[in-house]
Amino acid sequence: MTVYAKTRSRLAAVVVRRDTKAGVAFDYAVQFLVLMALAVFSIGTLPDLDPADRRWLEMAETAILAVFTFEYALRIWVSENRWGYVFSFFGIVDLVAILPVFWFARGTTDLVFVRSFRLLRLLLIIKAVQSSEAVFRLKQAWWQIRDELMLYGAASVIVLFTAAAGIHHFEHKAQPEAFKSVFHSLWWAITTLASVEYGDVYPITTGGKIFTFFVAVTGLGVVAVPTALLASALTKTKRPEGP
CATH class of the missing domain: 1.10.287.70 (Helix Hairpins)
Structure with a gap:
């Protein structure tokens, strides 16, 4: 097995599998970041927030979304069926949740549209339960009926x-x-x-x-x-x- 294949296999054990300690830790880290992102989103809606605090929140938001962007790319790389993941339900959720990163990179000045676009971050709630055993059973139940x-x-x-x-x-x-x-x-x-x-x-x-x-x-x-x-x-x- 080449170094490339070994690295990909080891990362897959962390990112995809949930029966390893590293995989469980990775899932908890993702869920923690999701909670942080939602907290930043909620605090940012306060009307009397100090401009300096708002800038810190925007920086935190950008950093968190950058991490999720890296995670999305990593999931594609380690997936056995890459297109299968991209077009799966959670693959689409992962992509849509990080779309604000690409929109901000364009430097748009349409603030109304940007604020509406930021609502996509609420999809991170779905991402938080992606690794849940209950979600796995729910998917099985849906498939049966x-x-x-x-x-x-x-x-x-x-x-x-x-x-x-x-x-x-x-x-x-x-x-x-x-x-x-x-x-x-x-x-x-x-x-x-x-x-x-x-x-x-x-x-x-x-x-x-x-x-x-x-x-x-x-x-x-x-x-x-x-x-x-x-x-x-x-x-x-x-x-x-x-x-």
């Missing part, structure tokens, strides 16, 4: 459209501003099916109220069915404890 969830998702879209079309039929004449079209009625359909009900738009006709009752009852299943499917799959994937 993916067909059922896809079918249920398609059915939910049909129910959502039916709810929007139905409430538009009952309420359009009584509330033309709130229910201008089926598309405007989608907001009501989403909040009702999700059992949120903000109360900003609601039916006032008898037909609309009766229709809302059936939509609300249907909404219980919209939340309960996928939750039950996922809970059942997680139970099956949970590793048995003890001998």
Whole structure:
């Protein structure tokens, strides 16, 4: 084995594998940096922050994102299937989370866009749980019930459209501003099916109220069915404890 191959193999044991002391330490270090990045992000939103302190926060942010950029490149280098990692879920999360580094390097002056772009750092929350055993089981559970969830998702879209079309039929004449079209009625359909009900738009006709009752009852299943499917799959994937 060449020096190149040995170095790559040793780094893979640290960066990719989680059954070694070095790998566990690396994961904890990444999670610590994620928490630091989120703390810097949160402190930076304080309105009365001293300019000098804000500069220190920006320097800390740049340093942390630079480390994550190096980590992203390192993960690509040690991966057996490099393109597989790049286009995987966590590979995309890793890339998107460090995109502000490349944008800042361009020296943009569009501060509004930069501030919006910095919200991508919130994806670091996902990165923090990347190495969690629970996430591994969750991925397995999702893979087991993916067909059922896809079918249920398609059915939910049909129910959502039916709810929007139905409430538009009952309420359009009584509330033309709130229910201008089926598309405007989608907001009501989403909040009702999700059992949120903000109360900003609601039916006032008898037909609309009766229709809302059936939509609300249907909404219980919209939340309960996928939750039950996922809970059942997680139970099956949970590793048995003890001998």
